[in-house]
Amino acid sequence: MTAVVGVIMGSTSDWPTMKKACQVLEELNVLYEKQVVSAHRTPDLMFEYAESAREKGLKVIIAGAGGAAHLPGMVAAKTTLPVIGVPVQSKALNGLDSLLSIVQMPGGIPVATVAIGDAGATNAGLLAAQILSSFDPELAERIAIRREASKEKVLESSGELYE
Numbered sequence: 303m304t305a306v307v308g309v310i311m312g313s314t315s316d317w318p319t320m321k322k323a324c325q326v327l328e329e330l331n332v333l334y335e336k337q338v339v340s341a342h343r344t345p346d347l348m349f350e351y352a353e354s355a356r357e358k359g360l361k362v363i364i365a366g367a368g369g370a371a372h373l374p375g376m377v378a379a380k381t382t383l384p385v386i387g388v389p390v391q392s393k394a395l396n397g398l399d400s401l402l403s404i405v406q407m408p409g410g411i412p413v414a415t416v417a418i419g420d421a422g423a424t425n426a427g428l429l430a431a432q433i434l435s436s437f438d439p440e441l442a443e444r445i446a447i448r449r450e451a452s453k454e455k456v457l458e459s460s461g462e463l464y465e
C-alpha cells in the first residue's frame with residue numbers, strides 16, 4: 303500500500319505540531335508518509351520530493367514550516383498536487399512570520415493555508431482527508447462519524463457547566 307498524503311516539515315523541531323496532522327490521518331485510516339525536507343537547508347531534496355510526488359502516488363501534500371516558511375510555497379511551485387501549508391508557531395514572532403510567509407502566494411501557485419500551530423495542523427490533516435473523500439465514499443463516512451463524535455463531545459462539555 304502506498305502513501306497518498308505526504309507530510310513534510312522544515313525541521314524535526316516542527317514535529318510536535320506536525321504530528322497533529324499525522325494523528326488525524328491515522329484516525330481516519332489514510333496512508334501517509336512523513337519526512338523532513340527544507341527549502342533552505344536541503345533545496346535539492348525539496349525539488350526532488352516535489353517533482354516526484356505525483357508519480358509516487360501522493361495525492362495531497364501537507365507542508366509545515368516556521369519562521370521564513372518558504373517550504374510550502376516552493377513545493378507548490380514544483381508540483382500541481384494540492385499543497386496545504388501549516389504555519390508552525392515560531393519563538394521570536396509567535397508564528398505570524400510563518401503565517402505571512404505561507405499565505406501570501408502570488409496568483410497562479412496556490413497553497414491552502416491553515417491556522418498557526420497545532421489546531422492548524424489538525425485541520426490540515428482533516429482537509430487532506432476531505433479532499434481525498436471527494437473520490438472515496440468510505441472515507442467520507444469516516445470523516446462524518448468523526449465530526450459527529452466531536453459534536454457529542456462539545457455538547458457533553460457544555461452540559462458539564464451546569465454540574
Ligand SMILES: Nc1c(C(=O)O)ncn1[C@@H]1O[C@H](COP(=O)(O)O)[C@@H](O)[C@H]1O
Pocket residue numbers: 311312313314315316339340341342343366367368369370371372373374390
Ligand atoms: N522555514 C523553514 C524551512 C523552509 O521553509 O524550507 N526549513 C526550515 N525551516 C524552519 O526553521 C525553523 C527552525 O528550525 P530548527 O529548529 O531546526 O532550527 C523550523 O520551524 C523550520 O520549519
